[in-house]
Structures are given as structure tokens and as C-alpha cells.
Amino acid sequence: MKQLHAQPYDLSATGFYFETAEEYAEKANTLRNDYGAPVEEFEIQFIDGEHIDCELAQAIGLNQANLAQFLTAVDEWEEWEKQIVIIAVGECGYTFEKDVIPTQFDVEIHDVSTMRELAEQFVDEGLYGEVPEAFQHYIDYDAIARDLAMDFSVIEIAGERYVYACR
Structure with missing residues (x-):
């Protein structure tokens, strides 16, 4: 209602x-x-x-x-x-x-609440290539998160946080 x-x-x-x-x-x-x-x-x-x-x-x-x-x-x-x-x-x-259609907008939304979570997600998905298991503990997710912050932002909508990029 x-x-x-x-x-x-x-x-x-x-x-x-x-x-x-x-x-x-x-x-x-x-x-x-x-x-x-x-x-x-x-x-x-x-x-x-x-x-x-x-x-x-x-x-x-x-x-x-x-x-x-x-x-x-x-x-x-x-x-x-x-x-x-x-x-x-x-x-x-x-x-x-x-007559706006939501899918007409070029917006990328990720269901994560921080840039670090987005960095971890991207590494897990292989966006930076395959990372051998022996090297996974040496990845600087905070540095990746700082780089991602150049293109992505964090927003709170209805009490939930998301990371997004406008294209």
C-alpha cells in the first residue's frame, strides 16, 4: 500500500x-x-x-x-x-x-556492500585471471578495492548497501 x-x-x-x-x-x-x-x-x-x-x-x-x-x-x-x-x-x-524502461539505463549493480567485497568477488570470478592457490593469500584486496573505487561507488537503497557503476 x-x-x-x-x-x-x-x-x-x-x-x-x-x-x-x-x-x-x-x-x-x-x-x-x-x-x-x-x-x-x-x-x-x-x-x-x-x-x-x-x-x-x-x-x-x-x-x-x-x-x-x-x-x-x-x-x-x-x-x-x-x-x-x-x-x-x-x-x-x-x-x-x-515510458522509461529500467533496462535502458547502463548501470552495473553488484550485491556487495563494500569495495573490498567487490574486489574479492572479481578475483573469485577470475576477472584478473586464474590465481594459483599458493598466491591467493598474498593478494592485496584493499589495493584492488581502491582501484575499483575509480569506477564504482557505494549506495544504500532501502537499508541495503550496493556497489554500482554508471556506464
């Missing part, structure tokens, strides 16, 4: 809570200020819902123009798709445009 609030910029009008695009449109179209004039501009506020959805709203700069698309994303996207968009738009400089 999600709950949002439409706060009018018109100080003589009272905002309203809503959960769907249809409910927003119905309430926004009928709202009048204290003088009987229609209210047209609102600040959209994320009030309650999943932590990742709150972070998605913040990353895309939730507003009237992208509200319907945001609500569709919240209902239809998988968590990993939301993570991609949060990183792409919030950190990498991509824009949240109409």
Missing part, C-alpha cells in the same frame, strides 16, 4: 491524500480554493509505502508530471528495476522520461 498527498501551492486550498492516479485526478479536478477557483498546481508528497518506493520518488523528483508513471512503476516494477532507476536518475544523471 502506498499513500501520497497533494499539497496545493495555493495557500487558500486544502490538500488531499490519494493512492491511485484516478483518485488523484478526481480529487484534483474537484478541488477549489477558499474563493471558489480551481486549484491547478500541487506538490506531490510521498507519505507512506515501501522504503524503496519512497527512495524512487525522491530520485525522480516526484511531481504532477511524472505522478502516473511513478504509480505504474511502484505497482509493476520489480525491486531490481527500481534500484536501477534510483541509481541511474538519482546518481548517474539520467532523466526519468515518459
Whole structure:
């Protein structure tokens, strides 16, 4: 469940809570200020819902123009798709445009919480070639992690840490 609030910029009008695009449109179209004039501009506020959805709203700069698309994303996207968009738009400089598809962004996400863990993962996966067992104890993972930090960053999304790169 999600709950949002439409706060009018018109100080003589009272905002309203809503959960769907249809409910927003119905309430926004009928709202009048204290003088009987229609209210047209609102600040959209994320009030309650999943932590990742709150972070998605913040990353895309939730507003009237992208509200319907945001609500569709919240209902239809998988968590990993939301993570991609949060990183792409919030950190990498991509824009949240109409009909955005999360896989269109060139973002690499690793389910590790530190650069050192990423270094260890890359060595284990053979990214640096095969390392004989006798030499594995001599690998300087911290040095590899410092090098990886030139291309990768760490982010926390919904209480979980990830290492990512924007391409």
C-alpha cells in the first residue's frame, strides 16, 4: 500500500491524500480554493509505502508530471528495476522520461556492500585471471578495492548497501 498527498501551492486550498492516479485526478479536478477557483498546481508528497518506493520518488523528483508513471512503476516494477532507476536518475544523471524502461539505463549493480567485497568477488570470478592457490593469500584486496573505487561507488537503497557503476 502506498499513500501520497497533494499539497496545493495555493495557500487558500486544502490538500488531499490519494493512492491511485484516478483518485488523484478526481480529487484534483474537484478541488477549489477558499474563493471558489480551481486549484491547478500541487506538490506531490510521498507519505507512506515501501522504503524503496519512497527512495524512487525522491530520485525522480516526484511531481504532477511524472505522478502516473511513478504509480505504474511502484505497482509493476520489480525491486531490481527500481534500484536501477534510483541509481541511474538519482546518481548517474539520467532523466526519468515518459515510458522509461529500467533496462535502458547502463548501470552495473553488484550485491556487495563494500569495495573490498567487490574486489574479492572479481578475483573469485577470475576477472584478473586464474590465481594459483599458493598466491591467493598474498593478494592485496584493499589495493584492488581502491582501484575499483575509480569506477564504482557505494549506495544504500532501502537499508541495503550496493556497489554500482554508471556506464
